[in-house]
Amino acid sequence: MIKFQGVHKWFKALHVLNGIDLHVQKGEVLVVCxxxxxxxxxxxxxxxRLEPIDQGTLIVDGMDLSHKKTxxxxxxxxxxxxxxxxxxxxxxxxxRNITLAPTKIRKTPTKEAEEQAMALLERVGLAIKRDAYPTxxxxxxxxxxxxxxxxxxxxxxxxxxxxxxxxxxxxxGEVLAVMQGLxxxxxxxxxxxxxxxxxxxxxxxxxxxxxxxxLEEAKPEEFFKNPQHDRAKQFLKQLLSPMH
Amino acid sequence: MLxxxxxxxxxxxxxxxxxLVSGLKTTLEISAVGIVGAFLIGLLIAVLKxxxxxxxxxxxxxxxxxxxxxxxLVQIFFWYFGSYKILPAAVxxxxxxxxxxxxAAVLALTIYTSAFIAExxxxxxxxxxxxxxxxxxSAGFSYLRSMQYIILPQAVRITVPPLVNQFLxxxxxxSLAMTIGVMEITYQARQVESYTFKGFEAFTAATVVYxxxxxxxxAAMEFYNRRVLxxxxx
Numbered sequence: 001m002i003k004f005q006g007v008h009k010w011f012k013a014l015h016v017l018n019g020i021d022l023h024v025q026k027g028e029v030l031v032v033c034x035x036x037x038x039x040x041x042x043x044x045x046x047x048x049r050l051e052p053i054d055q056g057t058l059i060v061d062g063m064d065l066s067h068k069k070t071x072x073x074x075x076x077x078x079x080x081x082x083x084x085x086x087x088x089x090x091x092x093x094x095x096r097n098i099t100l101a102p103t104k105i106r107k108t109p110t111k112e113a114e115e116q117a118m119a120l121l122e123r124v125g126l127a128i129k130r131d132a133y134p135t136x137x138x139x140x141x142x143x144x145x146x147x148x149x150x151x152x153x154x155x156x157x158x159x160x161x162x163x164x165x166x167x168x169x170x171x172x173g174e175v176l177a178v179m180q181g182l183x184x185x186x187x188x189x190x191x192x193x194x195x196x197x198x199x200x201x202x203x204x205x206x207x208x209x210x211x212x213x214x215l216e217e218a219k220p221e222e223f224f225k226n227p228q229h230d231r232a233k234q235f236l237k238q239l240l241s242p243m244h
Numbered sequence: 245m246l247x248x249x250x251x252x253x254x255x256x257x258x259x260x261x262x263x264l265v266s267g268l269k270t271t272l273e274i275s276a277v278g279i280v281g282a283f284l285i286g287l288l289i290a291v292l293k294x295x296x297x298x299x300x301x302x303x304x305x306x307x308x309x310x311x312x313x314x315x316x317l318v319q320i321f322f323w324y325f326g327s328y329k330i331l332p333a334a335v336x337x338x339x340x341x342x343x344x345x346x347x348a349a350v351l352a353l354t355i356y357t358s359a360f361i362a363e364x365x366x367x368x369x370x371x372x373x374x375x376x377x378x379x380x381x382s383a384g385f386s387y388l389r390s391m392q393y394i395i396l397p398q399a400v401r402i403t404v405p406p407l408v409n410q411f412l413x414x415x416x417x418x419s420l421a422m423t424i425g426v427m428e429i430t431y432q433a434r435q436v437e438s439y440t441f442k443g444f445e446a447f448t449a450a451t452v453v454y455x456x457x458x459x460x461x462x463a464a465m466e467f468y469n470r471r472v473l474x475x476x477x478x
Binding site for chain 2 (some may be wrong): 048050072073074076077078080081083085087088089090100101105149150153
């Protein structure tokens with residue numbers, strides 16, 4: 001579904017992606033973790049080409065992203081993206097946030113799009129907020145709407161870039177629950193997160209990144225029980241007991 | 245003591261009243277065409293100025309600098325006295341049979357004001373967080389569609405107050421059209437004054453017209469901003 005081969009990217013002199021090789025299968029849930037500045041956000045942003053790559057090949061859903069002729073809008077319609085800061089459209093109500101892309105891009109009739117949006121809102125537990133505006137919602141609610149908005153395009157892949165990092169602790173659970181439910185439906189997911197509980201329970205595979213490289217790639221139980229790389233050990237130690 | 249005899253009747257009925265009404269009509273026409281035209285051109289220039297294609301950006305910048313930095317009166321004179329000199333005779337004949345003063349005045353006002361509006365719209369667009377564009381592009385919208393559905397609707401809200409200023413300027417600046425013989429309200433007030441020597445009454449009438457127009461535009465935009473653009477704030 002997603003295939004990185006020898007992918008490099010630079011921000012000026014900074015080598016943010018340094019030879020990435022990674023293969024994500026259809027229906028797989030992949031968690032990407034690592035210290036801040038390790039390149040994990042850049043990695044996930046290359047998958048829908050919010051960041052172009054400088055070298056190597058990246059194939060997503062059969063489309064070659066290094067190829068100039070690739071229709072990016074078509075690719076992006078198939079790939080849902082959930083941001084750390086939610087990025088809902090503040091001038092539109094919740095239901096309009098969700099129906100905008102399906103009605104304008106997929107040309108779904110408004111009534112049908114609204115029915116689908118309501119079904120998604122039920123799924124994320126926010127049907128009652130259909131006519132609210134984003135500023136009237138809590139962070140957790142906004143993020144659930146953002147997930148519903150991404151799902152409304154019926155994407156083949158869902159990307160989550162630190163979806164709970166901007167949330168108050170008591171709201172993290174509600175968002176993770178929605179993501180866990182989604183993983184249960186067989187959605188292909190790439191999730192950048194520090195939520196190791198989620199990684200342990202939901203991920204099929206964990207990738208640990210540092211300095212633009214993938215240092216470790218393992219099943220969750222192996223990764224948590226027996227991390228191979230020193231930096232992964234250190235990262236886990238700090239994450240699990242930050243006071244030490 | 246002042247020995248001026250006020251005679252308001254000359255501006256409330258009869259021939260001079262008709263002159264003023266016809267002047268008001270012309271002022272309204274210039275303003276309406278000018279506001280719509282200046283807004284649309286301003287929007288276009290603002291978007292061009294932010295294009296990823298450098299020559300379009302340069303063209304937009306040249307337009308902005310040229311029309312913002314020369315006096316409106318010179319621009320009006322240029323279009324009226326200058327532009328037709330380089331046009332073919334056939335076009336000139338046609339122009340002479342049309343209301344060329346009106347067209348030149350509207351053209352000058354529209355273009356002049358559009359340059360200011362473009363800058364206001366551009367700062368409105370730049371004030372929208374870049375994450376909004378990322379969210380729109382991620383959903384599969386093209387750059388232009390993202391602008392249309394996500395960025396511009398938000399930018400316009402922010403741009404309304406400065407836009408009101410530009411619209412008011414346009415209405416007031418339309419008085420300069422009298423210099424090339426457009427019979428708008430200031431021209432007519434001047435006519436009434438020459439015929440009657442009732443300058444106080446005549447220009448009071450013109451003043452009231454501009455004031456009413458300006459207050460109406462301000463109120464309409466305020467209403468639009470509150471009820472249509474920001475329904476969630478009631």
